[in-house]
Amino acid sequence: MKRFLAMLMLLAVVLSTSACAREQAAGQSAQSAQNVKAASNKKGDFASIYLSNIDKDAETYIADFDLNQYLLDSGAISIERLDTTTLNYPATCIAARYPNGIVTVYSFYGDNSDPYAYGYLSEINVFVVEDRFNLNSYWRGESKEDENGLRSEWFHHFYATSSYELLNDRNYEWDFKNFTVKPNGIYYVEAKNGQKSLLSVPDFFDQGFKTSILPYISMKDPSFRKDPMEGKIGGLSDLH
Secondary structure: OHHHHHHHHHHHHHHHHHHHHHHHHHHHHHHHHHHHHHHHOOOOOHHHHHEEOOOOOOOOEEEEEOHHHHHHHOOOOEEEEEOOOOOOOOEEEEEEEOOOOEEEEEEEEOOOOOOOOOEEEEEEEEEEEOOOOOHHHHHHOOOOHHHHOOEOOEEEEEEOOOHHHHHOOOOOOOOOOEEEEOOOOOOOEEOOOOOEEOEEEEOOHHHHHHHHHHHHHOOOOOOOOOOOOOOOOOOEEEEO
């Protein structure tokens, strides 16, 4: 009888632990969804939340933009600066991971010979990876894919130097105003002499993010096989 009661107590503990684990996982998923929803609902507050030192009359750079906080508020669970020293072109690549496996990589290019040139947002790539996928190692080409974990067979590419691809709107008129990105330790471009300069994004970045990036990070289970947004937004869907 005592052994039977002990077994019942053990079973109760196991069931309770499993239930707690499920509740915790569900809570994390719900919190992530709330973060994404909150970011999408901040349209009217974008300037007051993420911009500072605003000067609408400036010729080119009209405000400072907290891109790091923006990505965190969109639901990113990690943000890292990728090692591009092995590449044949001067680029700064910032990668953001999301709970559903989606990765967004923002590539900034600058004039490597000009230590005072800002790095401008040139392109954005979106794809999905396994949790254990090592982005930095893969980016440097140091190890095989099976050692990094798997990534999706597809990726979606956006050119960010014009408004059409991110906004998917040929009638949008961009007046070539930009935001400079707050450094936060990783957001900078480096010239040949080692001097670091700021990065910049176009002033339609928030609108473009909500149009083309938010649909990916809001998905529950994005496919590794097929781009779920192919033909539905701007940019180009391609295979790795």
